[in-house]
Amino acid sequence: MTTTGLDEFALLDETWRSVTPDAARRMLIAAAHAFAGKGYHATTTRDIASLAGMSPAAVYIHYRSKEELLFNISLVGHETSLKLLSRIQGGDVVERLRNAVAAFAGWHAEFHTTARVVQYELGALSPEHHAQVAELRRQIDQQMRSYIADGVAEGVFDVPDLKGATLAVLSLCIDVARWYQPGGKRTPDEIGALYADLVLRMLRPAN
Amino acid sequence: MTTTGLDEFALLDETWRSVTPDAARRMLIAAAHAFAGKGYHATTTRDIASLAGMSPAAVYIHYRSKEELLFNISLVGHETSLKLLSRIQGGDVVERLRNAVAAFAGWHAEFHTTARVVQYELGALSPEHHAQVAELRRQIDQQMRSYIADGVAEGVFDVPDLKGATLAVLSLCIDVARWYQPGGKRTPDEIGALYADLVLRMLRPAN
DNA sequence: CTTAGCGCTAAGCAACCGCTTAGTATGGAG
C-alpha cells in the first residue's frame, strides 16, 4: 500500500516517459522493478499493484494479463537499446565501435533493472510475443556485426571469426546487467569506457 | 509420470555421480533441468517429482525442502567450476590463462544446465546458503585474477585495470551459459578455444 | 438534476502451491 521509492524509480528510468495514462506507467515501472528483483514467476500481481500504490484489480484496468505487462517492458527495452546502438555515427570506424560498445554496455548498467527483465525473462513471454522480440534481437546482432565488419574491411580490426567476435562483444555488454550494482565502484559511463577499451584491444591487429 | 530423457540427462551431466542413493541423484538431476528450464520459482515440487518418475511426496524423503535441492545444485556446481579453474598448472603464464579461460568457458557451455541454475538462481537461496556460496564465488574471482596478475608481473600481459579485466573475463565466460544451445554450431571445446583466444588478444601488450 | 462512463476497489473464485500425514510394499536380520 506504500509508494515509497516509486518516484525515485521514475526519475532513474526515463524509458517509460511516453506511457500513458499515469497509472498505467506507474504499473509498468512497478512491474519492471518487481520482475527484475524477484523474477517474473516469483512476482505476484498483488506485488505489482501494491508497489504502484493500488489495489490488485487495478492491474487489469490497463493490462490484459501479467504477461502483457512483461511484454510491454521487453518490447520497449529492446527498442530502446536497438535505437541507442543504431544511431551511432560520425568519426572513424574505431570511434564508431568505441561509441557503440560504450553506449550498449552503459545502457545495460544504467538501466540494469529494465535490462534484467529484457535479458532474463524472454522465456516467460508467450510464443507470439517472443517471436516479435526475437526479431528485434536479430537486428541488434546485425547492427553490432556491421560496426565490426566495417573495421575489418578497412583493415583496422583483425577478426578471424566475425560471428564469434560479435557474439562475444554483445555477450560481454549484456552480462553487465547481471553483475552491475548501483552502489558499486564504477559508474555506467566508466563501465562503458572500460568495456569499449577492452573490446578495441581485443580486435586490434598484431603489429 | 515419464522418465523420458532423464537417462540422457544423467549421461550428459556426470557432475552428480557422487550423489547417493540413486533416487536422490535422479531428483537432483530432475530439479537442475527444471530449474534451468523454467526458473526456480516457476518449478513446482510436483514437476521435479514427475520428472524423476516418482510421487510428489518422494521429494521430501531425500530433501528437507525445494530450497535445499537448489542449494545442493548450486554448491556442487560452484565447487566443480572452482576445482576446474584451480587445477590449471604447467606451461608458461600465457598457456595457463589460455587453459583456464578455455576450461571455465567450456564448462559453462557443456554444463549449461547446471551453470544456469548456478548463475541465475542465487537470489532464491536462503541467506545462510547464499553466504556459503558467495565465499566460493570470491575464490573463483581470486583464482582468475591471479592467473592474469602473473602475466602482468612477467610483462607478457598489458592490463591497466586488473580488477576490471578480471571482471570482464569472468563475465564473458559466465554469459556463455545464457546463450549456449546444444544444437548450435559450436561445441563447448570450440567455444573454450575461441574465448581463450579472444581473451589473450585483449590482454596482449601493444607492439 | 439526471445520467452515462471512467478509474478504481472489496470480495471472492477455482486452481495450484509447498509440504505433511497416514499408511503400504519390500527386503533383510534374528
Place this chain on the structure above:
DNA sequence: CTCCATACTAAGCGGTTGCTTAGCGCTAAG
C-alpha cells in the same frame, strides 16, 4: 516365520495464485 526399518504413495492441509465480478465515487455532457 516374525519383526522392523526403509522407501515410497495416496490423500489432503492451509495458504496463495492469476484473474473476475459487482459495485463504489467522481466527472461532465445534456
